[in-house]
Amino acid sequence: MPSPILILNGPNLNLLGEREPEIYGTETLADIAAAVETAADALGLNVEFRQTNAEAELVTWIQEARGKYAGIVLNAGAFTHTSVAIYDALLLCEQPVIEVHLSNIFRREPFRHHSYVAPAAQGLICGFGGHGYVLALQAMARILDSDAKK
Numbered sequence: 030m031p032s033p034i035l036i037l038n039g040p041n042l043n044l045l046g047e048r049e050p051e052i053y054g055t056e057t058l059a060d061i062a063a064a065v066e067t068a069a070d071a072l073g074l075n076v077e078f079r080q081t082n083a084e085a086e087l088v089t090w091i092q093e094a095r096g097k098y099a100g101i102v103l104n105a106g107a108f109t110h111t112s113v114a115i116y117d118a119l120l121l122c123e124q125p126v127i128e129v130h131l132s133n134i135f136r137r138e139p140f141r142h143h144s145y146v147a148p149a150a151q152g153l154i155c156g157f158g159g160h161g162y163v164l165a166l167q168a169m170a171r172i173l174d175s176d177a178k179k
Contacts, residue, residue, distance in 0.1 A: 032099040033075035034169055036065060036162065037090055039106030040082040045131075053131050054158045061159040068163045072170045074099075084108055084115065091118040099173055100125045102165045109134070109144045119149035125172045127165040130155035 038058065041048060046057035062078040069076045077098070081087055087108065094101055101119075103126060108115055119126055126149060133156030134141045147153050152168060154161045 032097065033077050034069070034100050034102060034166065035090070035094050035098040036062075036076055036078045036102045036166075037087060038078075038080035038104050039084075039087060039108045042104060042106055043080050043082070052137075056159040061162050064159060065162050065166060068166050072166065074166065074170060076166070084112055087112075088114050088118045091115065091122065095121065095123055098124060100127070100169045102127050102129055102162065102169060103146060103150070104129045104131070104162075105146050109146050110141055112145055116145040116149055119146065122149070125169065125176075126150040127169055127172075128153045128155075129161045129165045131158050131161060132156060 042058055045053055045061070046055055058080055065076055065078060079090060087105065091101065101122065101124060105112065105115055105128075109128070109130070126146075128144065128146045128150040134144070135155070144153070151172060154164050154168070157164060
């Protein structure tokens, strides 16, 4: 099996299911992780799913991913709109990065329209709730398959 895909989640995503369900839905992060595991099995991929409320921990995980993981799926939460440190860490990544958000960030407050992650990512999936993670994993599988054929 290829190297695993690292799926990183930022602040407040541990509260999914109870936090603003009108925006984020009722799925918990554990529900999303289970759906991702099922999708990964079907795609022949391994995944490692993590969540933190600490920016420094996200940066460390991104740095540690180099050479250890085939790709990164990242929902940086609010750090998406504020963190140059995460952007800088992503620029050093040697593997593909896909940004994912539960809500459509472009239909929300104007400050959420800017992403520091997007310029370092191969793509952005937003607005599909927890299913966005499955879409991101499918996209990652295509990217990795395409890279392997080169």
